[in-house]
Amino acid sequence: MATQPDVPPPSEDDAFREEVRDFLAENFPSELKGKGSALAGVDGPTEESEAQRKWREAMGSRGWGTPTWPKEYGGGGLSRKQAAILNEEMAKAGAYNPIGGMGVMMFGPTLLEYGSEAQKKEHIPPICRGAVRWCQGYSEPNAGSDLANLQTMAEDKGDHYLINGQKTWTSGGQWADKCFCLVRTDKSDKHKGISFLLIDMDSPGVEVRPIQMISGMSPFCETFFTDVKVPKENLVGEEGQGWTIGKRLLQHERTNLSGGGSLARMMGASLADIAKKYVETDESGAIADKVLRDRIADFEIRWNAFLLTARRATEESKAAGGVSEISSVLKKLGTKLGQERAELMIEIMGLQGLGWEGEGFTEAELSGVRAWLFGKATTIYGGSTEIQNNIIAKRVLGMLDHQ
Amino acid sequence: MAVLNEEQEMLRDMAREWATNESPVAAFRKVRASGAPEAFDRGAYTAMAQMGWTGIIVPEAHGGSDFGWLSAGLVIEELGKTLTASPLVATTLAAAAIVLGGSEEQKAKWLPKLASGEAIGTLAIDEGPHHNPAKIAASVSGGKLSGTKAFVHEAHSADLFVVAAADGLYLVEKGDGVSLSTRKLTDQRSHAEVTFDGAAADKLAGGGDSLIEDVLDRARILTACEMLGMAQAVFDTTLDYLKQRVQFNQVLATFQALQHRMADLFGDLAMMRSAVEGGLQALDSGFGVARAATIAKAEANRVLHAISREGVQLHGGIGMTDEYDIGFYLKRARVLEASWGSTSYLRDRFARIGGY
Known part of the structure; x- marks a missing residue:
């Protein structure tokens, strides 16, 4: 049984569905069928096979990787219903969306809301084509959960800003072309002194150092800015508006990090199916260890309730227009359940589920271990669970600050 | 909150307003203080029936509104907020059993009465303190049902019991061969052990094995x-x-x-x-x-x-x-x-x- 909840049969839009099927038959390389790594979503290295490039360009030229974004900026211009059909048909064909990363998940939606016309024309089309990699310049060594404490300075030099400072946990910084960055333009006001600036990563004075993590991977970097010149037209919104814009971007980030549909697809088989391969079953095919069976059922019930919550939030935000503070609830729930699932999965596999490298392990087992470790980051980045709890308590529940 | 249509929003708002104004928790306190074993206010139930709540899942042909389960659920949720004591859930479930498994004759006889609030129904399934529909001893012979059902909800007011026997569900009217023994639980609502001793039983023959x-x-x-x-x-x-x-x-x-x-x-x-x-x-x-x-x-x-x-x-x-x-x-x-x-x-x- 799949991990997705039962949903009513999809609504029909036959002509569009036909168009999608034709497009997939013509453009999706069969060798890529069912591909998509357990670590998808992390902006990874740039090597791309010929088939991958062809698929990215095919999707990108239609704007279908960003299906609901406006057509005038290179998006697909599809209705949500059409986008749902596109997703369904891609899933049936074993196809994945090759256009992703932070440009799609976070920066694009925010720029569409706050950017100038010139900025949208310049930056959105390459995101839709999957031709640019963005990274996020938010956290600093002394500005983690207390993000507004950031100290990277942007000094006004007339026609440009001069940037000095250090960012950290820059996901995919070593592969990124551009960085959307929170910088300080005014030292006198903690929140209103922050501005939202776009920086080319190949500018002189930008230095990136990868950080090796417990998963053995280096998806995060330290990024140093030394006398980096950034043109004034790269300021998004007004000077001092960075905290507002930056928080809006985080809502998009949280909605995506919580997982919803993509996380469900990424997780693939249900824990019960995995358990049937790794532990004993009785003559009826049930998991023989009744305690383990109970724990799996307990998890799967809650996981389904979460998926239903993600779906409900989508429907409600559609009705209300846009993401909201509910993104904090989704992020908190989805990341916790994702970690719980990874822990339960390696427990089901026993020592076979803890392989680090080399012989005796399948690719799925090895990548599962790395994903388990990498997954520990999910309750820390994008605003830790504790920060989400603060947001829920204060903004949603109206619980006050200590007087 | 699910995205509702206009009718559903009106229904929810009406239920919320009624529960808040007419049936706050203070109303449950009154019911409790009365000590009546049926443990609800007949006047309040009549008001619910007049607002159509007793017939939400009943087809229009049988006196209901056929508004669907989401609509029924919205009303029940609002009543749950104020702990409104009533046999609305029990009656809705009895009606659902007849909608699913009843003959045209059974539907014609019972659904209009349940939908109008004239009759109260309830399910009598479990025979012990734990829910276990796989273990049912009650049996029917020659149209007479015998067995004992434990902790039947709203038993004191029920005119109709939908009873599980080993071979399916039966309709049993209160009266001859049906006796109640009150089981006062911590919620102080109506619960009873119901003994059927050769009570006349009419099988719900439709609806299939499930x-x-x-x-x-x-x-x-x-x-x-x-x-x-x-x-x-x-x-x-x-x-x-x-x-x-x-x-x-x-x-x-x-x-x-x-x-x-x-x-x-x-x-x-x-x-x-x-x-x-x-x-x-x-x-x-x-x-x-x-x-x-x-x-x-x-x-x-x-x-x-x-x-x-x-x-x-x-x-x-x-x-x-x-x-x-x-x-x-x-x-x-x-x-x-x-x-x-x-x-x-x-x-x-x-x-x-x-x-x-």
């Missing part, structure tokens, strides 16, 4: 709706209390330890609402009902259990007093958690449905 489970899935989902209303009410009441109560010269709501506990409960409540609404939507679409019902009741059990317990704790000593409402929710919560499937029963069922 009739009992189909009816029970409706019981699980509708009960979960009542539980959702209760969980929401406990959460809202507790949040209000934390914003008012002052200790250490601070309102309690400013303490981070309490803020994070409320944030946790808020997340749980969101999952419970999604699961319950998912159950209602499954009933209306007819798709994946058994699984959706199991998820709905399991989440309702898990979350209401936690919220009702935390509700008392976060109120402190005052939460322990009879004068304060919060304890009523705790006591009703455990009764509903045990009805139509405890958490362990539902987890086992979920695994069985999933083939593991």
Whole structure:
């Protein structure tokens, strides 16, 4: 049984569905069928096979990787219903969306809301084509959960800003072309002194150092800015508006990090199916260890309730227009359940589920271990669970600050 | 909250307004104080029937409005918020059994009466303190049903019992061969052991082999709706209390330890609402009902259990007093958690449905 909840049969839009099927038959390389790594979503290295490039360009030229974004900026211009059909048909064909990363998940939606016309024309089309990699310049060594404490300075030099400072946990910084960055333009006001600036990563004075993590991977970097010149037209919104814009971007980030549909697809088989391969079953095919069976059922019930919550939030935000503070609830729930699932999965596999490298392990087992470790980051980045709890308590529940 | 159509929004608003104004928890206190074993206010039930709530899932041809399960669930949730005592859930479930499994004659005889509020119905399934529809000893011979049913909800007012026998569901009218022995539970609502001793029984012959489970899935989902209303009410009441109560010269709501506990409960409540609404939507679409019902009741059990317990704790000593409402929710919560499937029963069922 799949991990997705039962949903009513999809609504029909036959002509569009036909168009999608034709497009997939013509453009999706069969060798890529069912591909998509357990670590998808992390902006990874740039090597791309010929088939991958062809698929990215095919999707990108239609704007279908960003299906609901406006057509005038290179998006697909599809209705949500059409986008749902596109997703369904891609899933049936074993196809994945090759256009992703932070440009799609976070920066694009925010720029569409706050950017100038010139900025949208310049930056959105390459995101839709999957031709640019963005990274996020938010956290600093002394500005983690207390993000507004950031100290990277942007000094006004007339026609440009001069940037000095250090960012950290820059996901995919070593592969990124551009960085959307929170910088300080005014030292006198903690929140209103922050501005939202776009920086080319190949500018002189930008230095990136990868950080090796417990998963053995280096998806995060330290990024140093030394006398980096950034043109004034790269300021998004007004000077001092960075905290507002930056928080809006985080809502998009949280909605995506919580997982919803993509996380469900990424997780693939249900824990019960995995358990049937790794532990004993009785003559009826049930998991023989009744305690383990109970724990799996307990998890799967809650996981389904979460998926239903993600779906409900989508429907409600559609009705209300846009993401909201509910993104904090989704992020908190989805990341916790994702970690719980990874822990339960390696427990089901026993020592076979803890392989680090080399012989005796399948690719799925090895990548599962790395994903388990990498997954520990999910309750820390994008605003830790504790920060989400603060947001829920204060903004949603109206619980006050200590007087 | 699911996205509702205009009719559903009106229905919910009407139910919310009525429950708040006409049936606050104070109304339940009056019912309790009266000591009447049927434990509800007939006048209030008549008002509900006049507003059409008793016929929401009954086809129009039989005197109902056929508004669907999501609509029924919205009303039950609102009534759950104020602990409104009534046989509305029980009667709706009896009607559902007849809609699913009844002959045209049975439908014509009973549905208009149940839909108008003239008759009250209830399910009589389990024979012990644990929900276990696989173990039913009651039997029928020559049209006469014999057996004993435990903890039957709303038994004291029921005109019609939908009774599980070993070979299916039967309609049994109150009267000859039906006797009640009150079982006063902690929620102080109507529960009784019902003994059928050669009572005239009319089989629900339609609905196929899954009739009992189909009816029970409706019981699980509708009960979960009542539980959702209760969980929401406990959460809202507790949040209000934390914003008012002052200790250490601070309102309690400013303490981070309490803020994070409320944030946790808020997340749980969101999952419970999604699961319950998912159950209602499954009933209306007819798709994946058994699984959706199991998820709905399991989440309702898990979350209401936690919220009702935390509700008392976060109120402190005052939460322990009879004068304060919060304890009523705790006591009703455990009764509903045990009805139509405890958490362990539902987890086992979920695994069985999933083939593991």
